[in-house]
Amino acid sequence: MPVITYREALRHAMDEELARDPNVVIMGEEVAQFNGAYKITEGLLAKYGPKRIVDTPISEAGFIGMGLGASMLGVRPVMELMFFSFYSVAFDQIFNNAANVRYMSGGLINCPIVLRGPANGGTNVGATHSHTPESIAAYHPGVKVVVPSTPVDAKGLLKSAIRDNDPVIFLENTLLYGESGEVPDGEHLVPLGSANILRHGKDISIIGHGRTIQLALKAADLLKEKQNIHAEVVDLRSIRPLDEETILASVRKTNRALYVEEAKPFCSVGAMVACLIQEKAFDHLDGPVKRLNSIDAPAIYSPPIEKLQLPTVDRIYQAALDTLK
């Protein structure tokens, strides 16, 4: 199987869907002539031309709302946010319009739109550019939220998201763009709402999403090496819909649960999952569900300290030991 980067996997997904469906259009700041601020869309303008690959002005509320209006007619816009942090200037369009139009029209109108872009810290760009809004997005019924952590999932989930008839918020990570992995050529779909067990284990379930769950794999190595602890590592991949069954089955097996994520702790996805576990697998727990998040403050700029504000392999390792106490 070919080994490609997360960045290339996203590009392949868009390329294949552009070729498959004439209603798919890629839009965003610098996606065309500039070849993408993070080069995700590199080469697509040359291949598909300016009708399908559209540079927008810096005008998120305008162009996201515009894409949404076009989606009501059956166009399938894939909108790139250069940083997903910029969603805040389009909040009304995303959460009042995209999330609610189907509902308020009594199901008469669909909005098949994808909003994608990197939503992460760790790149020394300060608090304004480092938001992790997955729990804010998933709070809104009507939208779906996806967070791929590997190249193979980036491709499979993006293709599924583009074909989805509901609005999908697709959160990437700039620190993963250069990561490589095996990705099938051609048709490869990962259904939204299916978690993936990255490693099987019997002693503790480390559950999470995004880049942090990849760090958890390294923490799992350390746990095995130093403590002979066998951690099961579960990547949610999709926040809404949520694969409750896989989460609960893992916890019922290991009896211990730790949720890891880059987001801040208050009302995070981990808070939601911890709540679900205590409600539906309480009798299987041998201890409290723990969570590991970024240190609860705006993203600090200072490069060496920002690394430590985010979850690290060492902090995940330590949190796992705390969970097992």
Add this chain to the structure above:
Amino acid sequence: MSKKLSPAKKSDEAAGYNARQAHINARLGNDELIALYRDMMRIRRFEERCLRSYQQGKIGGFLHLYIGQESVAIGCVSVMGDDDHIITAYRDHGHGLAVGMGMNEMMAENYGKYTGCSKGKGGSMHYFDPSRNFWGGHGIVGGQIPLGVGLAYGLKYQGRKGACLAFMGDGAVNQGAVHESYNLAALWSLPVIFVIENNGYSMGTSQERSSAGPSLAQRAEGYGMNWDIVENGHDVLEVRDKVSQALKLAHEKSLPSILEIRTYRYRGHSVADPDTTYRHKNEIEEYKSTKDPLMVFQKAMLAEKVLTEEIIAKIDESARAEAETSAQFAEASPYPTVEDVQKDVYWEADNPADRKSQGTLFFN
């Protein structure tokens, strides 16, 4: 680049401008003229019946009445073609009736009933009928305007005919999303007409207290767009003339424009507005007695002998009866059930046989 659609406007009266003689109106037959009157009357009577229902406690939340502005929706929609689309804000009853929605489904929506156009899920501010190219009914001031641009973009992208009329009130013109929309429409030559229904007040704040610049439409010049003002927005024929010119530009050259239509509302911003703090009763009475859209058109059509007292009485009676019937229909209709609350949220949840995703979509 930008220009006024009808540069001679200021001397319109001096030049003997007569909307009745405009190309779009001169060819109207008696039946069509009578239909314009009837359609405006249907809005008036529907709105009056809505008010009564609201006062009876049958309608919850907000109720933004269109009384006084009837000539705008009817004038605009009457020149739209089958390929044209329309989107508006929350004062949407007039547009709903104008595009052909039924009073029953509209009143039932106000009552929060399952037989409503949105199954009781949207309410008065959120009417939709995509089968008639009517895309709402939107509650946030100015928030619908990017969607209107998107409809125009979608038409152009898919190579379809038609344009989009994107309505807003004068209070919306200072929202950022509206300016972003102007820019995109002009930048990409999209077939959209921004219709500003300028009733003089953004809620309780008059235009001079909220909007800088000589006119709301003239802001188009900053974006190189065409613009125009319908000074006599109470005249359904003048509305038709100016809108049809803007539509022609959109249809033939795929050019956007801004059309400011000067109009007036007789009731408060919503029914919850006691309407006592920001304007004088005299102002309302003055407008009613000199510029009421129904009265002005009725007079003109009586003079032309298109309308007769008998036809007028019949139209009035019929509109009242239709509105009354709609209230009875709404009253007799069932509410949605608690189970309905979680329907129409996700397409996939409502179409389980075609669902591709897995996992939990709802969390209680």
